[in-house]
Amino acid sequence: MTDTILEMSSITKKFPGVVALEDVNLTVKRGEIHAICGENGAGKSTLMKILSGVHPHGTYSGQIVYDGEEAVFRSIGDSERHGIVIIHQELALSPYLSIAENIFLGNERYDKLGLINWNRTNAEAAELMRRVGLDENPMTPVGVIGVGKQQLVEIAKALSKSVRLLILDEPTAALNDTDSEHLLGLLRMLKADGVTCIMISHKLGELIEIADSITVIRDGHTIETIPDSQATQERLIRGMVGRDLSQRYPPREHDIGPEVFRVEDWTVYHPTQPGRVMLDHVSLTVRAGEVVGIAGLMGAGRTELAMSLFGHSYGSHISGHTYIRGQEVHLRTVSDAIYQKVAYVSEDRKRYGLNLLADIKTNISAAGLRQLESPVTGWVNQNEEMKVAEKYRSTLNIKAPSVLMGVSKLSGGNQQKVVLGKWLYTEPEILILDEPTRGIDVGAKYEIYTLINEMVSRGRAVIVISSELPEVMGISDRIYTLSFGRITGEVPIAQATQEKLMELMTKEEEVVS
Amino acid sequence: MNLTDDVDVDGRRAQSPALGRFLADSAQKNGILLAFVVVVIVFSILQPAFLSPSNLTNLVLQYAYVLILALGMLMVIVLAQIDLSVGSVIALTGAVAAVVCVRGGAPWWAGVLAALGVGLLVGLWQGFWVAVVGIPGFIVSLGGMLIFRGLAQLLLDYKSLSPFGGVYYDISNGFLNGLFGGAGFDVFTLVIFTIAVVGFALAQWRSRLGQIRYQQKVTPLPAFVAKLVIVAVVALAFAWQISHNRGLPIILIILAIFVLVYGLVMGRTGFGRHIYAIGGNLSAARLSGVKVQWVTFWTFVNMGFLAAVAGIVYSARMNGAQPAAGNGFELDAIAACFIGGASTTGGIGRIGGAVIGGLIMAVISNGMQLMGLSQGVQPVVKGLILTLAVAFDLWNRRRSTATA
Numbered sequence: 001m002t003d004t005i006l007e008m009s010s011i012t013k014k015f016p017g018v019v020a021l022e023d024v025n026l027t028v029k030r031g032e033i034h035a036i037c038g039e040n041g042a043g044k045s046t047l048m049k050i051l052s053g054v055h056p057h058g059t060y061s062g063q064i065v066y067d068g069e070e071a072v073f074r075s076i077g078d079s080e081r082h083g084i085v086i087i088h089q090e091l092a093l094s095p096y097l098s099i100a101e102n103i104f105l106g107n108e109r110y111d112k113l114g115l116i117n118w119n120r121t122n123a124e125a126a127e128l129m130r131r132v133g134l135d136e137n138p139m140t141p142v143g144v145i146g147v148g149k150q151q152l153v154e155i156a157k158a159l160s161k162s163v164r165l166l167i168l169d170e171p172t173a174a175l176n177d178t179d180s181e182h183l184l185g186l187l188r189m190l191k192a193d194g195v196t197c198i199m200i201s202h203k204l205g206e207l208i209e210i211a212d213s214i215t216v217i218r219d220g221h222t223i224e225t226i227p228d229s230q231a232t233q234e235r236l237i238r239g240m241v242g243r244d245l246s247q248r249y250p251p252r253e254h255d256i257g258p259e260v261f262r263v264e265d266w267t268v269y270h271p272t273q274p275g276r277v278m279l280d281h282v283s284l285t286v287r288a289g290e291v292v293g294i295a296g297l298m299g300a301g302r303t304e305l306a307m308s309l310f311g312h313s314y315g316s317h318i319s320g321h322t323y324i325r326g327q328e329v330h331l332r333t334v335s336d337a338i339y340q341k342v343a344y345v346s347e348d349r350k351r352y353g354l355n356l357l358a359d360i361k362t363n364i365s366a367a368g369l370r371q372l373e374s375p376v377t378g379w380v381n382q383n384e385e386m387k388v389a390e391k392y393r394s395t396l397n398i399k400a401p402s403v404l405m406g407v408s409k410l411s412g413g414n415q416q417k418v419v420l421g422k423w424l425y426t427e428p429e430i431l432i433l434d435e436p437t438r439g440i441d442v443g444a445k446y447e448i449y450t451l452i453n454e455m456v457s458r459g460r461a462v463i464v465i466s467s468e469l470p471e472v473m474g475i476s477d478r479i480y481t482l483s484f485g486r487i488t489g490e491v492p493i494a495q496a497t498q499e500k501l502m503e504l505m506t507k508e509e510e511v512v513s
Numbered sequence: 514m515n516l517t518d519d520v521d522v523d524g525r526r527a528q529s530p531a532l533g534r535f536l537a538d539s540a541q542k543n544g545i546l547l548a549f550v551v552v553v554i555v556f557s558i559l560q561p562a563f564l565s566p567s568n569l570t571n572l573v574l575q576y577a578y579v580l581i582l583a584l585g586m587l588m589v590i591v592l593a594q595i596d597l598s599v600g601s602v603i604a605l606t607g608a609v610a611a612v613v614c615v616r617g618g619a620p621w622w623a624g625v626l627a628a629l630g631v632g633l634l635v636g637l638w639q640g641f642w643v644a645v646v647g648i649p650g651f652i653v654s655l656g657g658m659l660i661f662r663g664l665a666q667l668l669l670d671y672k673s674l675s676p677f678g679g680v681y682y683d684i685s686n687g688f689l690n691g692l693f694g695g696a697g698f699d700v701f702t703l704v705i706f707t708i709a710v711v712g713f714a715l716a717q718w719r720s721r722l723g724q725i726r727y728q729q730k731v732t733p734l735p736a737f738v739a740k741l742v743i744v745a746v747v748a749l750a751f752a753w754q755i756s757h758n759r760g761l762p763i764i765l766i767i768l769a770i771f772v773l774v775y776g777l778v779m780g781r782t783g784f785g786r787h788i789y790a791i792g793g794n795l796s797a798a799r800l801s802g803v804k805v806q807w808v809t810f811w812t813f814v815n816m817g818f819l820a821a822v823a824g825i826v827y828s829a830r831m832n833g834a835q836p837a838a839g840n841g842f843e844l845d846a847i848a849a850c851f852i853g854g855a856s857t858t859g860g861i862g863r864i865g866g867a868v869i870g871g872l873i874m875a876v877i878s879n880g881m882q883l884m885g886l887s888q889g890v891q892p893v894v895k896g897l898i899l900t901l902a903v904a905f906d907l908w909n910r911r912r913s914t915a916t917a
Contacts, residue, residue: 352796353797355789358793366797366803367802378784
């Protein structure tokens with residue numbers, strides 16, 4: 001037994017034409033929480049895929065020593081037998097199966113006849129759930145519990161496999177602050193139990209808070225491994241992007257014009273549960289050249305607000321008024337909204353933003369296709385389409401060899417730029433951005449902030465919805481807080497503090513006398 | 514920066530010479546075309562009569578309906594839907610035409626219009642349930658399969674109704690020939706095919722010039738010319754053969770127009786783009802302003818229309834309507850689409866692919882009949898081909914994306 005549980009040395013992994021990892025070294029001490037950070041596409045996931053046997057032994061060069069022995073993993077099964085479990089960012093749970101069934105999926109508890117022993121399954125599941133602090137009935141279907149709890153189910157599943165080295169890829173990306181706190185607490189508890197953790201995350205503050213040491217990877221190379229005591233956000237960012245990002249938010253001239261968009265008494269009911277009010281008399285305004293932030297916790301109605309405004313794409317029994325430049329408009333369908341120069345970039349680009357089967361070009365032209373159709377024949381001018389796509393590829397700095405490349409092959413940040421390109425091509429006056437930087441790296445975030453600045457400098461009005469308070473405060477001119485479907489405050493940026501916003505964001509409905 | 518994510522076939526091929534890249538690319542993109550060529554070669558070796566003038570002519574006359582159905586079915590499948598009712602609609606529309614023309618003694622065009630009208634009504638009916646009410650197309654058309662089959666039987670009183678004769682019969686059995694005479698062959702056929710080949714070459718050249726004007730990568734000139742030459746040789750050889758039989762089948766002209774129009778609709782119009790967008794990601798399409806209900810509705814209406822066209826073509830070919838006509842044709846059309854590279858989950862598929870898929874089905878059926886294989890063997894072979902073709906396509910696609 002040594003102090004080191006894992007030593008990956010001189011790992012080089014080549015894909016045809018590209019070297020994904022070159023001479024990467026990673027040393028993880030037994031019982032520590034080891035964080036890995038780097039931009040999207042830096043090679044973090046590839047490294048973890050090598051460790052967990054997704055890229056089998058022999059497809060890379062270099063050596064992995066795990067628990068004092070050279071590890072030769074040919075499949076995920078191999079690595080799992082050695083107690084290495086990886087939890088992917090996109091959870092691999094079956095929504096219609098119960099928590100207990102998911103925990104023991106592929107690892108079922110049988111009785112003597114070879115049938116599933118449900119008593120044992122549920123009892124063992126309950127025990128594992130107690131360990132991870134998941135207070136639910138083991139027979140509840142996974143689909144009805146929240147993302148935070150689903151993450152706990154994944155960890156319980158890992159524990160059921162006697163995990164010794166747990167790899168988490170962006171575990172808190174989809175979680176709110178409370179759930180994230182709980183998860184991090186759980187990781188500390190597992191550490192106390194002797195489980196080693198490798199965690200990939202973009203949330204630098206969180207990494208510094210929880211990790212014992214942090215390895216920075218950039219462009220397929222290990223930059224450095226920093227003990228927690230010496231880690232600062234600035235140092236990590238410098239390592240990740242190879243330069244100083246003196247400011248995380250690009251500076252902007254504030255040149256605010258007249259009101260462009262006004263919402264009054266916007267009330268929206270749940271689409272399927274009658275009588276459930278999701279948004280309650282929401283009113284807000286946005287002016288030309290202004291970035292308005294909407295801050296709210298998960299479930300406050302942020303996305304519901306954006307989608308209901310955008311062509312009634314969410315909700316039922318919608319009432320209220322919308323005005324563009326003082327004129328009342330009715331945005332009943334998405335086409336109406338596009339016609340009125342409103343654009344909405346969804347928080348979930350894979351689900352709501354992209355056609356993952358299609359290429360960059362087709363995705364960029366999807367919303368503004370009418371501009372490419374010949375008024376006479378109705379044919380799409382494909383040459384012009386290529387030109388448009390090329391234009392957005394270069395102006396948005398989408399990293400791809402060609403606009404004919406499938407968007408499914410792009411990294412998250414580049415996918416997000418494709419979605420932005422799609423909406424910029426509709427030439428919007430009012431741009432609603434829902435979590436525009438979720439799951440993308442620091443460098444791409446900066447580029448997107450720069451783009452927002454460019455939009456407002458051309459007199460457009462931008463609404464940004466974000467759950468990251470520093471982000472909302474970093475880019476907005478004015479912030480509305482949303483809580484339980486109501487606007488609970490309007491704060492000019494000069495007066496905004498995280499504490500004040502958080503207080504407004506958690507404000508419960510006032511008791512109506 | 515995106516080291517892992519940017520890996521793709523283009524990156525790998527960047528070093529290889531242009532022509533080599535083009536060939537590798539073509540092989541990958543046109544896997545199904547290669548499969549078609551192989552099938553044709555196999556049958557022409559096994560049964561030399563396969564490429565004879567009379568058999569090629571028969572091939573066109575006999576299987577036109579599959580191709581017409583496949584055009585509409587492809588659109589439905591790309592939309593991530595399915596239509597199981599088209600076989601029954603063939604029976605129903607054929608029955609309607611027969612009732613109008615044979616029983617009622619009305620002129621041929623009245624029968625055609627009545628059949629097309631019924632086809633549109635069928636499309637409106639199914640489109641309503643799928644697009645407006647939101648029932649999956651599988652269920653709606655499963656119901657339709659029973660409803661329209663039953664209606665066809667009631668209309669025909671469980672008996673076949675024939676003969677059409679005259680112009681109606683000529684839709685699927687008539688020829689345009691002798692217009693320019695010729696010594697033992699039909700000059701008119703050759704003229705039409707020559708015009709078509711020249712038109713094709715000009716269109717390709719224009720599109721190439723457009724691409725160059727927009728500074729896009731184009732296929733290298735030798736490969737471009739080679740492709741045109743191959744197309745011209747194959748088309749003219751086919752024309753030469755059929756001109757030695759009965760000349761230019763009317764149905765071939767009808768078929769060519771339909772393939773051209775639907776190829777343009779799917780490849781070049783906003784409507785076609787919207788079908789691909791819906792099949793690729795329904796929610797994203799809706800949030801991009803695609804009128805999902807509207808597109809779905811008209812795709813089903815169009816399928817009803819094309820099923821009626823196929824019904825007319827088939828009843829004309831049979832010179833009568835039978836209550837059991839079109840049984841299982843929906844599966845031929847669906848198979849044609851999948852052999853032609855359409856995805857079972859929607860969003861992927863081309864008109865050209867569906868046409869080649871349909872041709873593969875036609876060639877296999879025809880070839881086996883020529884060889885005199887027994888009734889039981891034929892479906893077994895067809896089923897195997899369907900499975901293997903899709904397996905091959907899957908393997909081909911995995912190979913091309915087997916990187917990250």
